[in-house]
Amino acid sequence: MDARILQEFRAIVGPSGLISSSEDLHTYECDGLTNFRVLPVAVLLPANAQQVQSIVRVCHAQRIPFVARGSGTGLSGGALPVENGIVISLARMNRILAVDIPNARVTVEPGVINLDVTGRVQPHGYFYAPDPSSQSVCSIGGNVAENSGGAHCLKYGFTTTHVLGLEVVLPDGSLVHLGGKCLDAPGYDLAGVFVGSEGTLGIATKIILRIVKRPECTRTLLAAFPGTNEASAAVSDIIAAGMLPAAIEMMDNLAIQAAEAAVHANYPDCGALLLVELDGPIAEVETLMVHVDELCRKNGAWDIRVAQSDSERALVWKGRKAAFAAMGRISPNYIVQDGVIPRTALPQLMNEIARLSRETGLRVANVFHAGDGNLHPLVLYDRHIPGQEKAAEALSFQILELCLAAGGSITGEHGVGEEKKCMMTKMFSKPDLATMQRVRAAFDPLQLCNPTKVFPTPRLCGEKPGEYVPHKLESSGLAERF
Amino acid sequence: MQNLRPATPADSVSGIQPQFVVAPENEQQLAAVLALAKESGLAVIPRGGGTKLDWGNPPKRADLVLSTARLDRILEHVWADLTVTVEAGCTLQALQQTLAQHGQRLAFDTLWPERATIGGALSTNDSGVLRIRFGALRDLLIGITLVLPDGTVASSGGKVVKNVAGYDLPKLATGALGTLGVITRAVFRLHPLPRMATTVTCVTNQLLSAERLLAALLDSTLVYSALQIRIPSANPHELFVDVLFEGTEQGITAQIAQLQALASFATVFEVDHHVWKTREALHSQYLVDPSSSALLKISTCPGDALAAIATLTEITKSRATASAVVQATGLATILLSGARDELLHAGKVVCKKIESAGGSLVVLGNSVLDADFDAWGSAGDALPLMRAIKAQLDPQDTLNPGRFVGGI
Numbered sequence: 025m026d027a028r029i030l031q032e033f034r035a036i037v038g039p040s041g042l043i044s045s046s047e048d049l050h051t052y053e054c055d056g057l058t059n060f061r062v063l064p065v066a067v068l069l070p071a072n073a074q075q076v077q078s079i080v081r082v083c084h085a086q087r088i089p090f091v092a093r094g095s096g097t098g099l100s101g102g103a104l105p106v107e108n109g110i111v112i113s114l115a116r117m118n119r120i121l122a123v124d125i126p127n128a129r130v131t132v133e134p135g136v137i138n139l140d141v142t143g144r145v146q147p148h149g150y151f152y153a154p155d156p157s158s159q160s161v162c163s164i165g166g167n168v169a170e171n172s173g174g175a176h177c178l179k180y181g182f183t184t185t186h187v188l189g190l191e192v193v194l195p196d197g198s199l200v201h202l203g204g205k206c207l208d209a210p211g212y213d214l215a216g217v218f219v220g221s222e223g224t225l226g227i228a229t230k231i232i233l234r235i236v237k238r239p240e241c242t243r244t245l246l247a248a249f250p251g252t253n254e255a256s257a258a259v260s261d262i263i264a265a266g267m268l269p270a271a272i273e274m275m276d277n278l279a280i281q282a283a284e285a286a287v288h289a290n291y292p293d294c295g296a297l298l299l300v301e302l303d304g305p306i307a308e309v310e311t312l313m314v315h316v317d318e319l320c321r322k323n324g325a326w327d328i329r330v331a332q333s334d335s336e337r338a339l340v341w342k343g344r345k346a347a348f349a350a351m352g353r354i355s356p357n358y359i360v361q362d363g364v365i366p367r368t369a370l371p372q373l374m375n376e377i378a379r380l381s382r383e384t385g386l387r388v389a390n391v392f393h394a395g396d397g398n399l400h401p402l403v404l405y406d407r408h409i410p411g412q413e414k415a416a417e418a419l420s421f422q423i424l425e426l427c428l429a430a431g432g433s434i435t436g437e438h439g440v441g442e443e444k445k446c447m448m449t450k451m452f453s454k455p456d457l458a459t460m461q462r463v464r465a466a467f468d469p470l471q472l473c474n475p476t477k478v479f480p481t482p483r484l485c486g487e488k489p490g491e492y493v494p495h496k497l498e499s500s501g502l503a504e505r506f
Numbered sequence: 507m508q509n510l511r512p513a514t515p516a517d518s519v520s521g522i523q524p525q526f527v528v529a530p531e532n533e534q535q536l537a538a539v540l541a542l543a544k545e546s547g548l549a550v551i552p553r554g555g556g557t558k559l560d561w562g563n564p565p566k567r568a569d570l571v572l573s574t575a576r577l578d579r580i581l582e583h584v585w586a587d588l589t590v591t592v593e594a595g596c597t598l599q600a601l602q603q604t605l606a607q608h609g610q611r612l613a614f615d616t617l618w619p620e621r622a623t624i625g626g627a628l629s630t631n632d633s634g635v636l637r638i639r640f641g642a643l644r645d646l647l648i649g650i651t652l653v654l655p656d657g658t659v660a661s662s663g664g665k666v667v668k669n670v671a672g673y674d675l676p677k678l679a680t681g682a683l684g685t686l687g688v689i690t691r692a693v694f695r696l697h698p699l700p701r702m703a704t705t706v707t708c709v710t711n712q713l714l715s716a717e718r719l720l721a722a723l724l725d726s727t728l729v730y731s732a733l734q735i736r737i738p739s740a741n742p743h744e745l746f747v748d749v750l751f752e753g754t755e756q757g758i759t760a761q762i763a764q765l766q767a768l769a770s771f772a773t774v775f776e777v778d779h780h781v782w783k784t785r786e787a788l789h790s791q792y793l794v795d796p797s798s799s800a801l802l803k804i805s806t807c808p809g810d811a812l813a814a815i816a817t818l819t820e821i822t823k824s825r826a827t828a829s830a831v832v833q834a835t836g837l838a839t840i841l842l843s844g845a846r847d848e849l850l851h852a853g854k855v856v857c858k859k860i861e862s863a864g865g866s867l868v869v870l871g872n873s874v875l876d877a878d879f880d881a882w883g884s885a886g887d888a889l890p891l892m893r894a895i896k897a898q899l900d901p902q903d904t905l906n907p908g909r910f911v912g913g914i
Contacts, residue, residue, distance in 0.1 A: 126721060127807040127836075149727075171670045184674065185645055200888045206805045206836055206865040207642075208631060208681070210882040211911045212892050216644055216677025220670050240727035260586060266609060266698030304729050308757030364666045366587040396668040397587075436668040444671075451671055452661070459652070459660035459899070460673045466894035478672070 025065045025110075029086055033068055033110075036078045041116070043067040052111045055096040055103040056158075060442050064091070064105035069113045073191060073199065073229035079112060080227065081197035089472050092227045094134060094163030099360065100441025102169055102222050106476050112227065114165050120144055121230065129188065129205055130233045134165025138172075141233060150235040153180035156437065157345045168228050170439040171220030175344070176301075178395035179270040180236065184219040191230035192218060195468040205232050217463065222439050223474040225467040239303035242270070243313050244337045247320040248327040251295035252276055252390065256370040258298060258323040259394045263367065265319065267312055272395035273299040273344050276374075278354070279389040279402070280343075286350035289343030292327045298394070299344060347391040348402065355387070355404035357413070361420045363427030364436040367397045376426050377401055384419055386412070398436035399427070425450065440478045448480050509576070517571050519551050520564035520872050529573040533651070533659060533690045536577065540688060541657030543570050544904045550655075551906060552684040554595055554623030558630045561870050562683050563881045566908030574625050577690055580604050588696040589648065589665055594625030594689045605696060613640035613697040617786045625689045631681030635732035635750065635782045638835050640697065643680055649693030650676040652686070655904040660687070667695045678895070685910045686899045700731070700752035705779050706762055707748045708772040715771045716745040717812050720834060722768045723749070724808060728761050733834035736784055737815060748781050784831040788841040791829075792871060800842045800849040800874040804856075806865040808836040814860055815840065821852045836865070849874045857883055885911040 025044075034042045043049060044066045053061040065088075070076045083090050089109035096103050105111050118135035125148050130141055138159040141152035155174035156162055162172070167183045168190070180186075189203035203215030218225055249255040255274050262269065275283065275297045284291055291297055300316055302309045313330065320328055331337040343350075351358045365373055374390065381388045389402040401423050405416040424434045424447055434440070434447045448457060457479060467473070509529040517527055530536040543550050549567035553559060554574050574595035581591040585608035592601055598612070598619035605611050615634030616627050626632075628650075633642045640646065649663030652675065662675030679689055710716055716735055723733060732750035737743075749765060751758045766774045792801040806814050811832045818840060819828045832838040842849050853874055857867040861884055869881045885892060889912045896903075896914050908914075 124807075126725070126809045128724070129807070149725075171674075173668060173670075177668065181641065181645060182668075182670075184677070185641060194891065200891055201886055202888055204864050204866075204886075206807055208633075208803075208805050208837065208866065208868075209886070210866050210868060211885045211888065212682055212686075212895060213631075213644060213677045213680055214888055214891065214895075216674055216680070220674050237725065237727055239729070263588065263698075264586065266701065268697065305727065305753075305757050305761055307760035308729070308753050311754045311756050364668050366584065366589070366666055368584070368586045393668070397666055398668045431665050433664050433666050433669040433671050435671050436666075437670060440671055448672065451664075455658045456660050456662060456672070459654065459658060459675065460662065462898040463673055463675070463678065463895060466891065466898045 029082065029088070030066060032082050033066060033079065036075055037068050037070055041069045041071065052093065052096070052113070053105060055093070055098040055101060057099055057101040057104065057441070057443055060101045060104050062105045062107060064111040065108060067111045067113055069116045071116050073193065076112065076193045076227055076229055077197045077199055080193050080195065083110070083472055084196050084470065087470065087472065089475050091474050092165070092169070092223045094166030095137070095161050097158045097162045098166060098170060098441065099362070099438040100435070100443045102439050102441040102474070102477060104442050106474070114163065117229065125150065127205070128235050130235055132164050132231050132233060134163060134168070134228050134231060136164045138162050138164060138167055141235070145235050149238050151238055152233060153186055153236050154183045157348070164231055164233070165228055168219050168231060169221070169223045170437065173398070173437045175271045175273055175393060178272060178393065179268055184216060186234045187215060187219050187231060188234055189232040190215050190218055190228045192226040192228050194226045195470065195473040203232070222441060222478050224464060224478055226473060241306045241309050242301060242303040242337065243309050244331040244340050245300045245313065245316060246329045246331070246340055247298045247300070247325040248292040248294035249296045249298060249323070249325050252374045253371045254324040255296040255298045256374070256394070258320050258325065259367065259370070261319040261323065262300070262316060265315060267315065269300050269395060270303045271299070271301040272393070274392055274394040275344065275347065276390040278387060279347050279391045282350040282354045282389060283343040283347050285353040287342050287346045289339050291343055294327070298325070299340060344391070348400070351389065351402050351404065356406045356408070358405065359403045359416050359420045361399070361401050361403070361423055362435045362438040363399050363424045363432060365397045365399065365427050365430045365432035367394070369430040369432070370394065370397065373399070373426060373430060377423060380419055380422060384415055386416055386419055388419070393436070396436070397432065421447070442477055445478055445480050448478070513571060519568050520560045522565050522568040524551060524568040524571050526569070527571040527573060529576050531576050533577065533653065536572070536688060536690060537653045537657045537659050540572065540653055540655055544655040544902055547902070548904070549907050550904050552625070552629070552688045554626035555597060555618070555621035557618045557622045558626055558632065560872060561630055561881070562909035563875065563913070564872060564909070565906055572688060574623060574688070574690070581691065583608065585610060589667070589693060590696055591665065591691060591693045592624055593691050595623050598622050598624065598627060606699060609699050610696045611699050612646060612694050614643055614646060615782065617789055624692055628680050628689055628692060629682060629684045633837065634785065635734055635833060638733055638833065639729070639731045644677050646694050647676045647680060647692055648695050650679050650689060651691040652679055652688065653690055654687045655900050655902065663693065665693055683906055683910050685896060685906045685914055688905070702755055702758055703750065703752045703779070704758050704762070705748060705750050705777050705781060706765065706774050707746050707777045707781065708769045708774045709744060709746050710772055711743050711745070712771070713743070713745065713812060713816060716747055719747055719769055720812070721809065724834060726764070726768065728764060729753070732782060734784070735812065735832045736781065737830045737832070739829055748777070750782065785839045788829060788831065788839050792841055796871055796873045798843055798845070800853060801870045802840045802842070802853065803868040803870055804838045804840060804860060804865065806836045806860060806863065808834055810863060810865070811836050811838055814838065814856065814865070817859060818852060818856050821855055846874060850876060850879060854879055882911040
């Protein structure tokens with residue numbers, strides 16, 4: 025990068041806010057999708073919105089593409105740097121600015137960690153509902169970009185349900201306010217468009233979040249089934265009975281083995297495990313739990329346990345939340361996907377995945393949000409065996425095609441990012457994508473803001489990513505992938 | 507072209523008389539008609555049931571009314587997945603009746619459901635009493651198909667509740683008053699019909715008591731499907747706090763007991779569910795004599811809602827009457843009656859106060875608008891961005907010109 029421009033950046037963020045040496049830049053060359061890496065030209069760490077504006081104005085004037093980054097835990101390459109571009113890290117903007125309990129609103133900077141929002145309002149009996157498994161490390165800004173979900177979004181909704189307003193720096197450096205602390209701000213719901221736009225429409229510098237009162241009680245039931253078909257049938261019965269649990273999670277036998285090996289959650293050894301969580305008023309929950317128990321038994325559950333205390337409940341969830349990272353116990357490498365299908369298609373899809381697994385010889389562990397049909401198939405492989413990585417990638421994309429054929433989506437939570445942009449043409453028609461691009465053009469006419477993400481670029485689609493190389497933090501054992 | 511007829515005075519929009527009304531049979535016809543209208547430089551007013559047609563500012567021009575009346579089919583109710591795909595011209599009542607056959611509902615109550623259509627409800631972002639528990643339409647909508655003025659038919663979202671692929675165009679279209687495209691179909695997530703439902707209320711003539719109870723309820727672990735405060739008239743000052751409990755009998759009984767413990771100032775007693783139709787009653791009352799009334803929608807933080815009503819009634823008390831219903835979400839509907847000058851003055855003063863606290867005041871129906879008091883109030887600093895989006899999707903200003911915020 026031109027020394028003059030680097031000097032402009034240094035003047036904005038100060039010397040400690042600018043990273044430009046090659047060794048330090050490597051930390052930012054990828055996010056949680058470690059097999060895609062691009063070295064940024066520079067990394068900037070602004071301390072406030074004015075600095076973000078100044079940086080973006082320079083980029084706008086000089087036509088430098090930029091990528092915003094939160095905690096870098098994303099699984100679709102949303103924070104992957106762009107060639108000849110910079111990374112704007114929001115890590116320093118990590119303050120909780122205002123807590124308004126009577127109106128159940130919290131205002132935060134984008135670098136605030138998801139779980140810390142709950143931590144702050146917990147003493148008042150509130151929590152921040154969207155709970156991705158990475159919540160102890162992921163940032164609110166990142167959650168906003170991906171419209172993150174989590175196990176409890178079946179009942180509580182996604183990030184977009186809990187974002188009331190945003191302060192945003194647009195790609196030309198101007199500052200705008202979308203939505204607000206009160207509902208139904210006049211005009212287009214631009215806050216709703218911004219959430220889930222994967223960092224392509226601007227950079228959020230302040231977010232107004234909705235918090236929720238902790239329910240009177242929470243009961244978590246664990247049920248062991250002979251297989252995923254029986255467990256799926258139980259899920260369908262629960263929904264058909266008019267119940268809406270806070271969460272319904274399913275794990276198959278391979279996933280259970282891995283989780284047991286990793287965190288010893290004391291799961292029963294079974295074909296499929298169902299985790300059903302109900303919350304609400306005590307009298308209501310206890311009445312409904314009896315019904316859930318009956319429906320599980322009716323569908324062949326042979327071991328049913330209800331967590332009796334907070335610590336038991338935490339242990340039950342620990343196994344589920346550690347599932348991805350636990351794969352390392354049973355396989356050298358894995359690829360996780362994030363497809364969604366209508367719930368009724370679950371048994372059919374499980375059969376298809378089992379068939380593909382047999383045909384390719386690659387094991388697939390299944391963990392998913394059974395309540396809303398969001399699958400996380402974990403394709404297990406060994407990169408040291410020639411051809412296995414390519415085969416694993418191909419299988420993971422075949423699973424996404426099955427999801428589309430069943431009327432679902434290519435991504436429920438992780439986002440399209442870099443990883444799945446080539447699949448956008450399979451999910452949407454040309455007019456659909458063209459219309460989205462028109463909206464994008466209104467925000468970012470010069471195409472500087474995370475420009476290569478989400479939408480297919482003819483040159484890049486069709487090219488395969490390089491050989492998987494674990495990040496040095498992974499190989500040194502300091503970090504695990506979620 | 508089929509189903510094209512000259513417009514009559516009954517088709518006028520906020521006093522502007524269009525020339526023709528067209529009712530296409532299906533999505534492709536609608537797209538073709540809209541594209542032709544754009545090519546011909548016509549101003550198009552999309553219309554569903556016409557129940558909220560005079561919301562927003564009067565249109566700058568109105569040549570063609572585009573009716574969605576014939577796009578009224580329920581395309582697919584996948585009850586096992588709790589989703590439904592429905593055309594924009596279907597009425598809310600027809601939809602709910604079909605969904606009820608499998609014990610489900612769209613958890614949303616609207617004004618005049620027997621006439622109001624899906625497209626209209628979405629385009630106006632109407633919301634009722636269930637919002638506090640189930641969210642607004644934007645939270646229930648999972649997919650949309652939009653026809654742009656150039657004839658492009660664009661779909662976004664999908665048929666599954668959890669989906670983050672692509673931009674959230676369903677959110678963009680919701681509340682856009684048909685200024686970006688004509689909604690032709692929508693996909694919603696559904697909820698089970700409740701096993702039981704009980705409405706209870708308690709009465710007070712002390713604003714402070716009502717405020718305290720509201721705050722206590724919002725901070726409690728009670729799960730209510732609706733919570734509102736009815737203020738039938740400013741003089742005498744009587745407030746009713748209504749609560750809707752839905753669920754199992756055991757759950758409801760236990761919760762009513764807890765509510766009574768919180769409402770120490772009054773007895774909690776059961777009432778008919780018709781109290782939840784209060785908002786609609788205010789709207790209907792307004793329509794009886796719009797020239798001497800004003801219908802306002804106020805949005806404040808939940809804690810400030812009653813204070814906003816108090817300010818309004820303070821300003822108007824000697825010369826106008828007020829009737830209001832406040833949802834615990836902070837959204838309130840207020841009906842004012844009196845001389846136009848007084849209403850205009852009151853509206854402007856209160857609007858300024860509410861906007862400075864981060865809220866908004868929208869005038870529904872145009873009896874009290876003038877050159878410096880439009881239907882929407884301030885759009886804030888995002889207005890240029892909104893204009894840019896409008897310019898991208900409707901560059902010729904074909905759809906509802908001038909009706910939206912900032913004169914969009």
